[in-house]
Amino acid sequence: xxxxxxxxxxxxxxxxxxxxxxxxxxxxxxxxxxxxxxxxxxxxxxxxxxxxxxxxxxxxxxxxxxxxxxxxxxxxxxxxxxxxxxxxxxxxxxxxxxxxxxxxxxxxxxxxxxxxxxxxxxxxxxxxxxxxxxxxxxxxxxxxxxxxxxxxxxxxxxxxxxxxxxxxxxxxxxxxxxxxxxxxxxxxxxxxxxxxxxxxxxxxxxxxxxxxxxxxxxxxxxxxxxxxxxxxxxxxxxxxxxxxxxxxxxxxxxxxxxxxxxxx
Amino acid sequence: xxxxxxxxxxxxxxxxxxxxxxxxxxxxxxxxxxxxxxxxxxxxxxxxxxxxxxxxxxxxxxxxxxxxxxxxxxxxxxxxxxxxxxxxxxxxxxxxxxxxxxxxxxxxxxxxxxxxxxxxxxxxxxxxxxxxxxxxxxxxxxxxxxxxxxxxxxxxxxxxxxxxxxxxxxxxxxxxxxxxxxxxxxxxxxxxxxxxxxxxxxxxxxxxxxxxxxxxxxxxxxxxxxxxxxxxxxxxxxxxxxxxxxxxxxxxxxxxxxxxxxxx
DNA sequence: TTCAAAGTTCCGAATAATGGAACTGCGGTT
DNA sequence: AACCGCAGTTCCATTATTCGGAACTTTGAA
Numbered sequence: 001x002x003x004x005x006x007x008x009x010x011x012x013x014x015x016x017x018x019x020x021x022x023x024x025x026x027x028x029x030x031x032x033x034x035x036x037x038x039x040x041x042x043x044x045x046x047x048x049x050x051x052x053x054x055x056x057x058x059x060x061x062x063x064x065x066x067x068x069x070x071x072x073x074x075x076x077x078x079x080x081x082x083x084x085x086x087x088x089x090x091x092x093x094x095x096x097x098x099x100x101x102x103x104x105x106x107x108x109x110x111x112x113x114x115x116x117x118x119x120x121x122x123x124x125x126x127x128x129x130x131x132x133x134x135x136x137x138x139x140x141x142x143x144x145x146x147x148x149x150x151x152x153x154x155x156x157x158x159x160x161x162x163x164x165x166x167x168x169x170x171x172x173x174x175x176x177x178x179x180x181x182x183x184x185x186x187x188x189x190x191x192x193x194x195x196x197x198x199x200x201x202x203x204x205x206x207x208x209x210x211x212x213x214x215x216x217x218x219x220x221x222x223x224x225x226x227x228x229x230x231x232x233x234x235x236x237x238x239x240x241x242x243x244x245x246x247x248x249x250x251x252x253x254x255x256x257x258x259x260x261x262x263x264x
Numbered sequence: 265x266x267x268x269x270x271x272x273x274x275x276x277x278x279x280x281x282x283x284x285x286x287x288x289x290x291x292x293x294x295x296x297x298x299x300x301x302x303x304x305x306x307x308x309x310x311x312x313x314x315x316x317x318x319x320x321x322x323x324x325x326x327x328x329x330x331x332x333x334x335x336x337x338x339x340x341x342x343x344x345x346x347x348x349x350x351x352x353x354x355x356x357x358x359x360x361x362x363x364x365x366x367x368x369x370x371x372x373x374x375x376x377x378x379x380x381x382x383x384x385x386x387x388x389x390x391x392x393x394x395x396x397x398x399x400x401x402x403x404x405x406x407x408x409x410x411x412x413x414x415x416x417x418x419x420x421x422x423x424x425x426x427x428x429x430x431x432x433x434x435x436x437x438x439x440x441x442x443x444x445x446x447x448x449x450x451x452x453x454x455x456x457x458x459x460x461x462x463x464x465x466x467x468x469x470x471x472x473x474x475x476x477x478x479x480x481x482x483x484x485x486x487x488x489x490x491x492x493x494x495x496x497x498x499x500x501x502x503x504x505x506x507x508x509x510x511x512x513x514x515x516x517x518x519x520x521x522x523x524x525x526x527x528x
Numbered sequence: 529t530t531c532a533a534a535g536t537t538c539c540g541a542a543t544a545a546t547g548g549a550a551c552t553g554c555g556g557t558t
Numbered sequence: 559a560a561c562c563g564c565a566g567t568t569c570c571a572t573t574a575t576t577c578g579g580a581a582c583t584t585t586g587a588a
Contacts, residue, residue, distance in 0.1 A: 019339035069333020070390025075283035126334025
């Protein structure tokens with residue numbers, strides 16, 4: 001194993017729940033000898049990948065990584081366009097929106113637009129959601145072929161919530177719904193009481209795909225608003241798909257005018 | 265030079281203007297042999313530090329770095345507190361605010377709160393501003409001893425704008441003003457037509473320090489608003505300083521009631 | 529098809545990484 | 559004060575990686 005892999009491995013030890021790590025923490029998490037770990041962490045600090053908190057002992061990701069994280073977002077015009085669309089919908093309906101991408105079996109929030117409403121859904125930026133149990137995740141899965149989806153889940157489906165799809169066949173059926181209607185809906189799956197509507201677009205050039213999502217406390221959303229959100233998402237996804245030449249965009253399957261509200 | 269330093273060096277080649285890089289780009293930027301560079305970039309990709317765009321050729325920072333960048337912010341309760349304070353001021357005055365930290369001779373935006381006003385200042389998150397030519401930078405410099413400031417600038421001062429301090433003595437005089445009044449003001453320095461007010465606090469425990477800043481188009485700010493912003497910043501900085509036990513906070517020097525508006 | 533530029537692979541030489549053991553520094557305890 | 563235990567660091571010979579020049583392959587344009 002190269003020291004680079006080891007370094008990346010160390011970086012992966014950090015997370016929302018592990019913001020700072022000591023040498024022994026990393027030893028416990030990775031099982032590497034402590035001499036190597038001690039040297040590695042110091043080398044990473046000297047290189048600027050990590051910082052020591054205060055004088056010493058505890059390490060955390062360096063500001064260099066923060067800076068690069070920013071350019072990760074900026075690097076994608078697809079993300080920027082999606083963000084603009086979501087932003088417009090948020091302005092109209094007042095609910096919170098965000099843009100996210102698939103990473104492995106999770107979906108990760110990239111950008112966030114706070115709504116005007118008093119009851120707001122917290123920022124999902126940098127947070128992971130299970131791919132199968134979120135509207136946003138299913139819109140991204142719906143862009144894959146069924147056999148690709150099956151290949152992603154060789155074992156049992158993760159079951160983070162009772163309302164999430166239980167079996168692979170269950171999931172595939174819902175993905176089919178997403179492909180027909182152009183959007184996906186979550187009904188308090190990832191967070192109880194929180195609903196979400198989402199639609200995905202991709203850039204065939206680079207292969208990247210993002211999901212546009214609006215979330216809201218389920219108690220506060222009206223039927224008319226739901227309709228408005230769906231229309232906004234579909235129109236937005238469609239316009240981006242047209243610009244980028246994304247033929248796989250599910251929203252394109254949907255005629256621009258009439259649409260039957262149908263679970264997806 | 266260890267491969268870790270080389271890798272960090274490569275990461276530093278990315279920036280707002282250089283979102284994607286090829287092997288030859290990196291060769292040109294770092295002067296390293298292209299065989300080594302080719303291998304290095306691939307190793308970094310295999311480790312997950314970089315991603316290749318589309319199928320190949322161009323590299324950009326990986327999602328791992330984005331994720332870590334998020335926890336950089338979340339790791340600091342000081343940043344969170346500062347963000348809350350700034351957020352409150354933004355709610356009251358409608359202008360844009362942000363929280364930033366010093367990194368070398370620059371100041372870097374960490375969080376951003378968009379104002380309600382039509383004329384908004386764009387997001388500075390992940391952006392660098394020169395330390396000497398920004399309100400935010402000078403509040404952070406004012407926390408250092410004069411000799412430490414002199415040590416930071418062995419050569420001539422960077423002169424990004426005609427309104428920025430020209431000489432070291434000039435700068436030190438202004439820092440003294442910051443220490444007395446508790447805040448710093450920028451008068452179209454970093455961006456023409458854009459004013460800013462800032463105040464800094466630190467956490468003596470960890471040694472980290474952040475600057476709270478409100479920016480606005482100079483044409484739209486009234487005298488009363490300016491007063492309101494300054495009061496908000498000073499009160500906020502003072503309350504955080506009290507919680508954290510930061511005796512060096514310049515805002516503490518200022519009595520809670522009367523204050524003479526004075527450039528800083 | 530040809531060509532130049534960009535990228536990759538190969539190689540021995542040079543360098544850096546490894547992990548066990550010994551060492552240091554720091555609290556807390558007897 | 560001396561002792562203990564824990565976290566972290568340093569040392570060392572061994573081992574494995576990395577290095578950069580040159581040769582090779584791929585790419586994209588003419």
